[in-house]
Amino acid sequence: MTTTAELLHESAQEATITRLLRHDAERFPDHPALTSGGTTLTWSRLRAEVATLTRGLAALGIRRGDRVLIAMSKRPEHWITDLAAVHLGALPCSTYDTLSTEQIGHIARHSNASTLVLEGAEQLARWRPVLDDLPNLRTVVVLDPDALPPGDPRFVGYAELRGEPATPDAAFEALTDAVGPTWPLTLVYTSGTTGDPKGVVLSHRNAVYESLAQEHLVPGPEHPRTVAYLPMAHIAERVLGVYLPICNAGHVTTCPDPKQLLPTLLAVRPHGIFGVPRVWEKLVTGLRAELAALPPEHAAPVEAARRAAFEAHRLRAEGAEVPAELAERVRHLDDAVLRPIRAAIGLDECVRAYSGAAPIPVPVLEFLAGLGLPVLEVWGLSETTGAATVSTPDRFATGAVGAAMPGVEVDVAEDGELLVRGPVVCEGYLRADGGIDPVTDGEGWLRTGDVGAIDERGLVTITDRKKELIITDGGKNIAPTKVEALLRAHPLVGQAVVIGDRRPYLTALLVLDEDAAPAWAAAHGITTGLPELAEHAEVLAALDHAVAEANAPLSRAEQVKAHRVLPGPWTAESGELTPKLSLRRKAVAELHAATIDSMYT
Missing domain, CATH: 3.40.50.980 (Rossmann fold)
Incomplete structure (x- = not known):
């Protein structure tokens, strides 16, 4: 067969x-x-x-x-x-x-x-x-x-x-x-978080296989509508905005200004969308505010529908069957209550909602699942033509990034590093003389630089980037992204960076969200700018509480012992982020050295 x-x-x-x-x-x-x-x-x-x-x-x-x-x-x-x-x-x-x-x-x-x-x-x-x-x-x-x-x-x-x-x-x-299918198709430079960007060479076969596999795993309607809002240099946009639409004859609508994403979603009503965690976090912040303002007679049916949708989502995440009675109730409540809420953000016809590039806070995933919009995590690199693992509606788990795509192998090395082999692995890295250096070993395995695990269902979880693991001076190995995702769950926080490598304990820099923080402040009767908010007693108290909540599920070594609030925003231009909006940890440590040192003296 x-x-x-x-x-x-x-x-x-x-x-x-x-x-x-x-x-x-x-x-x-x-x-x-x-x-x-x-x-x-x-x-x-x-x-x-x-x-x-x-x-x-x-x-x-x-x-x-x-x-x-x-x-x-x-x-x-x-x-x-x-x-x-x-x-x-x-x-x-x-x-x-x-x-x-x-x-x-x-x-x-x-x-x-x-x-x-x-x-x-x-x-x-x-x-x-x-x-x-x-x-x-x-x-x-x-x-x-x-x-x-x-x-x-x-x-x-x-x-x-x-x-x-x-x-x-x-x-x-x-x-x-x-x-030919093995001819180079595009050159994608990595974000250079740990050094100079590398030029990843992808072939036609890489892009076509990636696109067909995604279409097979989560089928959409014929000629699906999508929105291109990420930079064209980003591997996700190259696949989702260029190659996948060519493979499925889809319809792409551009959104040159990411700040216009919501109006564009409302106009297009896409069948699929990929968002980095910040996109989903911002959508959730806005939806929470809207739902909190509902009068009691409207809030009650919404809450009942959310509970039913989340229960069905929880069962599917555990690999369990959803009882027929619950499934029917969810369908009824979705049509009557939840679909109109999704329509308010243009995602009522979305059948493929993905998140990737960084860990997304679990509360964000759970909130969206309760609205009938399960956001499924994927994982991959530019070197794997985007996604190497994909979560699907019938095979996923909260906090996992899905299973290896058909024809793609994922394994764990002795030191915990994830390895990938298969038709999505790139041709290699471009040399300045035009040659291509291979990225795989003699057996075809690509070392991804990510540390993770694979469970009995074949689902992959990512612990952290191998080079970003924190080793405290007490010898504890700690994954900062896990702690940072918990800290970012609060709407005031736009960026969170955990520090502690070769130090006695963990600390954090919390950067105010340039959109959500002023809205939160206005709702609390505070009218001032970001610099003043970073020093406002009520804001500091709220973030003290947020850090305490983030620490609650963590081991003692993982807990943040001190933090500082910065007004931000952090951008690629200010130096703390890459063009892909990933953290430049070394740059953060240099740019904010005095603030960091103050938490250890």
Whole structure:
């Protein structure tokens, strides 16, 4: 009997993104593919635009193996440029718009890119300081004609490069067919939390297998709607916003400003969404406030529905069967009470809600499950094309990140580090000379750097990053992310960092949430800014209580003995976060050394 993994492998064996794009354009020519700023491209129009720009990029001399850097916001030209480069066998790489000049220089030099595509004056101002240090850079394409520097032959306008609209011709079809499944598809730079970013090279087969496996594990409707709001340089957005929609002929709507996510969700009503924990935490903070304001006659039925939904969720999380009577009651209450609440945030039609990239507080998961929106955790890396393990509605556990996808193996090394092997593991790391260094050992295993365990149901739990484990001066090994997730459960807290490596006890820095903290303050009759809130007696008392609650389920060695409140916000620009919004622990320790030292003196 053929296994699911074998079927997926067979489907991904010869498929490429170029051929799948052609399939969508031929079979669903008039279906929407990409909506941005009120303009929608159908699948046939999107492919025609890709064919047009491919002609222009070829005229620049871009060939197989060339690297093309893209610094644009989420707009159709970003997708078109990326896919046009792919048709030529070039390696496109989207960059974060929060990179410092030093980081831009590292990526530009390491990638050895021949072509850079910029959106406008803002991107040009950030990249201009490094351009003269890139001897292999031949062309800089600029989308905004008003931002083109005069008299510099390296620069060309996007419109000029694009030229007159073209339809896919024989030459373009030949390029489509020439691309092989093992050819490099994209270059994704890691966030560099422990050093310089590494350039992860992913193949067509990596992306297609990942996409098909996700579609198989949690099927959605035909032509599913999704919202692209994460940076295009993020592996999750590359899969969910580019490759998966090409594999399932989905409809992507862009949300260039993450602050407009809620209005976009309300307009699109997506069938699936991936959120880092902060996204879900912010949604829950808003929903809690709305539900707390309900009059008693409306609050009571909501609470009854939430209890029933959560009980069914709890049973499924334990691998137990949900009694038919409870299942029927949940269905009735969901239609009458909970679905309208989900509709208020645009997620009433969502069938795939995922969280990843960091631990999500359990209270957040439980609150959403009680609203009939079970958010399922996934785990993976850029090196595993995104998710290597996936939680599904019939196989999950609170606090676990799911089981290995079909055809993917996950094992635990002797030191607790998780290992991954399978078709989603990347081709390797790009070298500056264009070569690729393998990331696996002789048996094909990738060392992920994450420490975890696998239970009897095959579900994986993540303890922490191997390099982030705290070892106190008493020799206790402590996972900081577990403690930090408990601290972030309070709506006042936007970021929490636990300190204690080679120190006698744990301490924490608590950073106020720039959105939730002012709302919490207003509800408590406090009208002041973040700097004053960080010193306000009532805020400090609330956070003292929050730390005590977080400490309650922890062992003595894991408990936070002292903490300090900072106004924030922390951003990639301020230095404490990576472009992916992960913590830069070394930078935090350096930037806030005096505050940290004050908790040990």
